[in-house]
Amino acid sequence: MSALGGPKQTGGIQPPTGTGLVVSIVLIIIALALAFFLVQMAGLIALIGIIIGGVLIGFGVHFVPVGGAPAAMGQAPGIATGVAMLAAGAGLAGLFGGAWAVPLGIPVALAGGAVGGGLLMAITCTMVNVIYVFGMGIPAASGKVAKDPITGDTFPEYKSQGTEGHGLPFISWVGGVIGGALGGFGGTLIYIELLEVYQAQLPALLGATVEQIAPVAVSLAGIFAIGMFLMNAVLAAYNITGTIEGPHDPKFKRFPRAVIAAAAASAVAGIFAIALSGLLGVF
């Protein structure tokens, strides 16, 4: 049993199948109806927030320049690791950035999340280029486009033969920061929505004040936000299949598939997270 084929490498983008689209829409509607039935309007708003957060994560992952193993050898542009790892790093940094700011209000917390995720990616991309340029001695050159859309730098003269490009061009740096900011924003949004649901529900169920259950509510919302973040990030990674250079990469056009998948996955995972407090009252 060796490599058995895998995804068909056909030209262009395969659109989602009809079954897939119908299943996604039905799942989202069922989840929204259940949320309304279980926790009334607050649950519905929370689930919509979770779905928006999930979609932002799935969309944001496509901006991040992922190079994988070839990038580590200087044979492809991007950061030398996998999509799931990079997205998890940016998302968790954003989540930590946003979670501490929740007492200061939702806008500050969301901004904190976006800045946290974006900052992590900015530092990562800068240091990656420092290592590429001063450590490995290779210039930044994209293999997918001839000119940087922002700076207008040309690439073909600098691209080594037999490689897909190397280093981290400015457009990829900008993409990484945008992706990190979107991921951090989405992760923080999921966290805040779940935290509000638990802070409203748990005190009555456990017979304690909001301050007393705060550690439980924060811990549950945090771990569920991480769980949903990783689900959405991995689905987006499967959509990219391997490496992407950033928003200028032709693979970026695949993002609608990941957006649909992230919306449905977040809806299903979110309804279970919201229903947790409901189940606790039954048993």
Next chain:
Amino acid sequence: MSVKIEVGAGGIPHNQILIYGLVGSIVLTYLTYLNTITQTQYFAFFGGLAAVAALIWGTDTIKHLCSYGLGTGVPSAGMIALGSGVIAALVGATTGIFAPIVAVIVAAIIGAVAGVLANHVVRMDIPVMIVSLIELAIVGAMTVLGLAAMVGGTFNFTDLVTGTTTFLGFTIQSYEASVIGGSIIAVIFMLAAIAIQHSFNACLGPGEKQDRTLMLAAECGFLSMIPVAIISFAFIAFIPAIISLVISVVGWFYTYAQYIELSKRDAYAWLDAKPILEPKGGA
């Protein structure tokens, strides 16, 4: 990343491992319920053994799935497994005695949704995708539930969110000093994720042998059990925690020795490196 992933043929059929892993992890998780029946905490270590059983099964599933070539790293499969599994495990834990069964059902639902989305929306078109993601979500859920039961001595949600602290000689109930309130679940999440994604990632390639990979999976499971056993000193009595620690260390030592033995069997040759001795009288 176009690294060809090769897996070895032969060994125990996957379905057999599936049945052993599923039944084994459920039965072993239920054995921790002896704590509640006998009003002791001596049976907490069964939770860790349940996690090891689930991890062995999960590693074989990852091997099965990744032999198709995901296009992204092997660890992504472990990330989505734990991301969906942790939600299922905590939702399951709220249902008291039914926890392991409910966790399996919820995990199967989330995994099936992720699988359908991956195949029909993101268009991975991998035949085993849906089944594999269902299995992986169940593995993630059973690992988290098992390790949580090992730390807290129980898989009951109400007991996992309440702990006791001694303050000026008085024992008071506190939500902060609990497995979930103290965010121990986040540590368990990461320990389990590292354990599930490492083994196949380390062993893949030409000459991969099933028994060696699965032995490494068991080794990783016991290695994750050791910190969990140390954390459990804070939540369960001294003697039961010592029992957990001894079983983890003995299990890790045995599986590690066996893994080295199997690695030497499969290696072409090896060198037992010895430290260079200083010549007498100085050099």
